[in-house]
Amino acid sequence: MTTVELELTTRSAATLGASTIMKALVYHGPGKLAWEDRPRPTIQDPGDAIVRITTSTICGTDLHILKGDLPSVTAGRILGHEGIGVIEQAGLGVSEFHIGDKVIISCITACLKCDFCRRGMYSHCRHGGWILGNTLDGTQAEYVRVPHADGSLYSFPPGGDEEALVMLSDILPTGFECGVLNGQVKPGDTVAIVGAGPVGLAVLLTAQFYSPAAIYMIDLDDKRLAVAKQFGATALINSADGHAAHHVMELTDGAGVDAAIEAVGIPATFDICQAIVAAGGRIANVGVHGKPAGLHMEKLWDRNISLTTRLVDTFTTPMLLKVVESGKLQPHKLVTHRFAMNDIMRAYDIFGNAAKEGALKVVLKNNDKANSRASSAA
C-alpha cells in the first residue's frame, strides 16, 4: 500500500515543501459558504492529477447549489467545476500531460474507457461526468484533484488568455453542444435564443460559427438584450409583455424559427420554444429544469420537429480551442468582473445579483502571493 502511494506520486515534483494546507471555498449547507483552510488534495488513483488553480469562475449552477437545490452536493464540499491551472502532481497512469503543464479543466470528467465515453458522451461517463464541485471537491480553491486527468484536462495553448479560456471549462461547450449542435444551426437559418444570460450568450457567440441569417434574442432584461446586440443578435425581443412568441411569429411571417434554443430552464420559456418552432424545426434545450414542463403534443405531433436535451459532453473543447486561436471566437467578451480568488465571497455576492450588477461571468484569479507560494512549494 505504501509502495503504491509512493509509486503513484513519483511523477510529482521532487518535494512539495512543508505546506499541506490550502484555501478553498467550502459549502456548509444552504446559504452557507466559507473561504477557509483545507488540506491540499493528493493523488489517489493512477489517473489523477493535482492542479494548482490560477483562474476559476462561478457558474449559475453554483448559485443553485448555494440555495440547496442540488442534494448531491453535501456540506463540506469545495465548490467549482471550471478552472485553469498548472499540473503539480500526476499519477502513474497519466500519459498525456506532464508536471508543469498549464491546462484547462473541463467541468466534465471523462475516463475515456467506458461505453458512454467511447461514444463521446462524456457527460454520462460511468466513472466521471459532472463530479467536480458536486460529488468531489472542486476548483474554487488553490488546488484541485482531477481524476481521469487524460480525459478531463486540455492543454492550455501558448500565449493564451486565461480569462478567455476559462470559458472553455463549461459555458462555451455547453452553449455550443447543447444549443448550437443539437439545434443543428445551419447557414441561412433563423434562430431564436430564449434567455440572454451567460449561457444564452454563449449560444449566441457559437451559433455564429454557422452563419445563420437571423438570431433573435429573447429576455426580460433590456440590459442583457443590449449585450446580445453587441454580440451579434439581429433582433431583440423583451418578453416582459408576455407576447414573445407572437413577436417571433410576426418577424418570421408566421413560419417560426428553424432552431429555438431554451437557455433558462423553466416551463414558461420552454413554452415559448414550442410556440415558435417552425415545422421541421428543432427545439434544443440548454436550461437546467427543476420541474416537469407541458408538451403540446396535440399541436406538435404532425409538425416534424425534434426536441433535444443534453448535459454538455465537452467533446468539442479541442475544436473550440482552435476557433478561439483563429480569432473567430472571443470568449473574454463574457467576462464583466474580476476578483482575486481570496475575494471569492464578494464575487459570489456580485454574481448572485447579476442582473442588478450587470454581471455576466466573474473571473477569479489566485493572486501573486498565492502563486508565488505555490511556486515555491512546487
Add this chain to the structure above:
Amino acid sequence: MTTVELELTTRSAATLGASTIMKALVYHGPGKLAWEDRPRPTIQDPGDAIVRITTSTICGTDLHILKGDLPSVTAGRILGHEGIGVIEQAGLGVSEFHIGDKVIISCITACLKCDFCRRGMYSHCRHGGWILGNTLDGTQAEYVRVPHADGSLYSFPPGGDEEALVMLSDILPTGFECGVLNGQVKPGDTVAIVGAGPVGLAVLLTAQFYSPAAIYMIDLDDKRLAVAKQFGATALINSADGHAAHHVMELTDGAGVDAAIEAVGIPATFDICQAIVAAGGRIANVGVHGKPAGLHMEKLWDRNISLTTRLVDTFTTPMLLKVVESGKLQPHKLVTHRFAMNDIMRAYDIFGNAAKEGALKVVLKNNDKANSRASSAA
C-alpha cells in the same frame, strides 16, 4: 375557358362513355357514413389525375373522423387516403404517368415545387400534404381525383400484389419514417415499440431493416402481442399491470432502450417512452395526439435524449417498394380481412372493433362488376 378545360383532358381516354356517376363512401357528420352515388371526379388542374380505384383500405384516422374528432373533415366528404388504382385521365401537366398506368396513391399529396417539398417534407407541402379524404374527396370510392399526380403517385411494379402494396399508401411509410428513421434504429440497438396496432406493427416490420438486437413490443392486448411475436418482436410486455416501464428497465439491466417508439397517441404511453429511454436515446412519436402530454424535463434535461414528431412524408415510398420487391418486407402480413368495396360499411364495422375481431388492416377491392363497368367506361 372552355378551351382550357378541353386541353386539360386531352390526355384522357377518347371517351368516358355515358356514366358520370360512381359509388363512394361519404361522411355525413359524426357517426354517419353512407355508400352512395356521387359524380365521378374530373380534371380540374393541369397536374391532376383521375384514378380508378382497384384496392383501398381503412385507416385508424378514418375512425377518428367518424367520431367527429377532425374538424377539417366536413359533412359530404368522401373518405379514404390509401389506394391502388389505374389512371383514367391525366392533366396536361402530368408528365411522369400515362393513362392506363397502375399506381399506388400516397396519402400525402406533394406539389414537389414548394419550399417544404424541396426539402423532402411533403407532409407540409404548401399545396398538398394530407388532403385526400380530409379536405378533398378521397379513395374509398370508385374514382378519385389526385392533385399534383406526379408527386403523389408511385408506379405499381409489374407482378406486384395489390393487397400488399396498398400498405405503402400510408401505414408502412408512417411506421418507417416517423418511427424507424426518426428513432435512428441501428444494428445492435434495443428498441421498444409502445402500441401493437397496425402502425406499431408497421414500425416493427420496418425496424428490422436495420437489424436491431432486441425489439420489445408493449401493448394491452395479448392477441396483438402474439402477432408481434410472429412479426419479429424479441420480447412482449403486456402493460395492463401498469408496470411496463419497470419491465423494460429490468430487461435492459436498468439502461433503458436506444429507441422508444410511441405508436398510440395518449399521455400514458408517451410517459412510458420517457421512462424507458436510455441516456443518449431517442423517443420517436408516431401516434396522433389529441391533447397535451407532460414532459419530465426535470429528469430528462441532462439525459442527452432526442424526441421527434412527424407527419409521414412518404418520401421513402420508392425505397420501400424496392425492399418489398426484394422480398425483405412482406406487407401483406398486415392484412387480416378482405371485402368488396361495396361492402365497405361492413368493413368499417369490423375495423371499428379491431381488438374483438382480431383485425389489423382490412382490404377493400372494387369487385369485378365495378371493374368491368369502369373498364367499359374508359
Add this chain to the structure above:
Amino acid sequence: MTTVELELTTRSAATLGASTIMKALVYHGPGKLAWEDRPRPTIQDPGDAIVRITTSTICGTDLHILKGDLPSVTAGRILGHEGIGVIEQAGLGVSEFHIGDKVIISCITACLKCDFCRRGMYSHCRHGGWILGNTLDGTQAEYVRVPHADGSLYSFPPGGDEEALVMLSDILPTGFECGVLNGQVKPGDTVAIVGAGPVGLAVLLTAQFYSPAAIYMIDLDDKRLAVAKQFGATALINSADGHAAHHVMELTDGAGVDAAIEAVGIPATFDICQAIVAAGGRIANVGVHGKPAGLHMEKLWDRNISLTTRLVDTFTTPMLLKVVESGKLQPHKLVTHRFAMNDIMRAYDIFGNAAKEGALKVVLKNNDKANSRASSAA
C-alpha cells in the same frame, strides 16, 4: 395543335408586339462566336418560361466550349448558363412564378419529378441538368427559354443587387456544394483550396460560413493570391516552385489538412490534394477534368480519407440567398469587369485573358436601350 400552343401561352403578356427577333451570342464552332440576330424563343412545353435577360456573365466553361472541348455543344448554339431576368411568358404548368417576376436562372434545370430530382440531385435530372448554353440555347442573349421553370428559377429578392446575385446562377453554389459541403468544412478545420480562380474564390467565400480556423490558398498567380487574402485566406502558397504540398505539410506540422479542395481540374493539382490531405480528411473535387488522374491508393488505402466529385445541384440556392440577404456573403466581390451585353465579344476577350487582365467575373448587362426595347415589346 394550334389550340395547345395558344393555351400554353395564355399566361404571357397580352401581346408581344411586332418584334420576334433578338440579339444573342452564338457559337459557330471552335474559336468562332458572333453577336447576332436570332428568333426570340417561345413557349414549347407547359413548364417553360421565357425570361428577358437583364444581367448575365461568362463562365470558365464557356471558354472551354469556345475551344471546342465540349462536343455536346454544337454550332449554332446560343451560349450562357447564368443570368438574371424578368419572366415575359409562362406555360400553363408554371405555378410558382408569374409574368413580370424577376428571377435568378439556375445553371441547372430541374424537373423536380424524376428520381434524381427527388433526391435533390438536380444535376442529374433526367429531363434537365446542365442544358442551358449546352444542348439548349442559353442566357447570353436578350431572351432565353427556361424549361421546367418552377424547378430552375429562383425569386429575385426585393432590393437585391443583380450583379451580386447573378453569382448564384452557378459559381457560388458550385463552390459551396462541390467544395464546402462535400469537403464537410467544420468550425476549427484547416482547409486548403487549390486554385484561386473565380470558382476557388467562391469556395473561399462560402467555406467561411463554417468558421474554419485556417484556409490556405494555393495558386500560381500572386495577383489572384492577393485577392484571396482580401477574401479571407489565412495563408497563401504560390505553387510555382513545385513544392506546394511540402509547404502545406510544414504549415500543418506534418498533419495535413482536414479538407483539400481541388478547383482547377488537372492531374497536377489533384496530386497536390492527395499529398496534403490529413488522415481522416476529405478531398473535394470542384474542377472540371478532361483526362484521367493518378490515385495513390498505395498511400491512401489506410488513411481513412474520402474523395468526392460533383456537378453542382444548385439545391442550396435558397439558403445562399438568405445568407446574401443577411449580409454574411457578398458575392459582388467576385465582379471585376462590367459590360453592356452587346459588348459581349469584348467581354469574352477580357475574360479569356483573365490572368493578364486581373479579371474574375465579368458582368453583362442588357443596356437601357435593349431594356426599353424589351419593355416596349412586352
Add this chain to the structure above:
Amino acid sequence: MTTVELELTTRSAATLGASTIMKALVYHGPGKLAWEDRPRPTIQDPGDAIVRITTSTICGTDLHILKGDLPSVTAGRILGHEGIGVIEQAGLGVSEFHIGDKVIISCITACLKCDFCRRGMYSHCRHGGWILGNTLDGTQAEYVRVPHADGSLYSFPPGGDEEALVMLSDILPTGFECGVLNGQVKPGDTVAIVGAGPVGLAVLLTAQFYSPAAIYMIDLDDKRLAVAKQFGATALINSADGHAAHHVMELTDGAGVDAAIEAVGIPATFDICQAIVAAGGRIANVGVHGKPAGLHMEKLWDRNISLTTRLVDTFTTPMLLKVVESGKLQPHKLVTHRFAMNDIMRAYDIFGNAAKEGALKVVLKNNDKANSRASSAA
C-alpha cells in the same frame, strides 16, 4: 525501477510458476516461419495486459508479411493480430478488465486518449493502431502482451463461441466499417462487392444488416461465388471474361450500383468499381493496395460520387457483438478449417492455398495440453 515493475504486476496472479517460455510463430524473413520457443511476454507499461491465447486465426495480411511485402515487419517478429484469450496479468492502469477475464483482442490497439482515438479513429492512434504482429509481437503464440488493454480488448460474452467471435478481431469490423459503413449501404440499395475472399464475404454478411435489395458478388472463382450465394448474394458474376462491369450495368439497366465495394486491392478491380458506380453512388475501398490506381476523373468529375479508404478502426466491435448475440450475424460461417495452434505451420500451408483448398478462415486453438499447462502456470 524494481519497485515500479513490481507494482506494475501486482494485479497478476500470485505466481506464474517456473515456466517463462512459450511457443510462438516467428517470422524469420521472407518465406521463413518457425513455431519455436520464445520468452513469455511481461508487463512493460501500466496499461498492458498479458493474454493467454486460446483461439487465433491467420489473416491474408500475414501471407503478405510472409512474402516480405511489409517492411515494417522485421525478422524475429511473432505474427498474428487476431485472437481470443484469457487475461493472465494486468498493469496498474488497466481498469476495465480483470485477471481471468476472457477477451477478444482487437487487431487495432487504441490508447483512447490521443486526438485520433478521441475521434473514434483508433486505426491512427498515436500510440497504437495496427501494431500487433507488425511492430510488436502478436497473437499466433501462447501469450501476447496487449498494450493499452482497456482500449484494445473486448469482453468475451458468456456462452460465446470462440470460433465465431475471433472473427471480430479483424475481418468482420473490417468488412463492416471499410465496406458497409463507408459504402453507406441502405435499405433498398443495390450493392456490388468485388472480391469474394474472406473479407469480401465479411462485407456480404454485414451489408445485410441494412437490407439492401440486391447484392452482386464479383469474383474469378466459382467456388467462392457459390459460397457467396449461400451467404446471401442475390447475383453472382464471374469476372474471368473481363466483362464484369458490363454485366453489372446490364443487371442495373444501365444505372450502376449504389455502392461498389472493392475487396481485392488491385487496379483492375478498382477499375471495375469506377465503371459500375451509379451517379450519386459510393465506392468503398476495403482492399490493401500495393501500387497506384488510375482514376477516371474525366468521367467521374460530374457524377457526384464518393470514394473512401479506411484502415479498420474496430470501433464497431461492441455493436457487432450485440448483433452476433442476437443471432442476426453468424460469423462461424466463415470458418472452413480448424487446427491446433502447434499445427500452425500446416494451417499456413492450407490458408496459403486457399482457392485450391476451399479455405476461408482457418481457426487455431491452443490445445488442451497447452491450456492446462497455461492454467497450472496461472
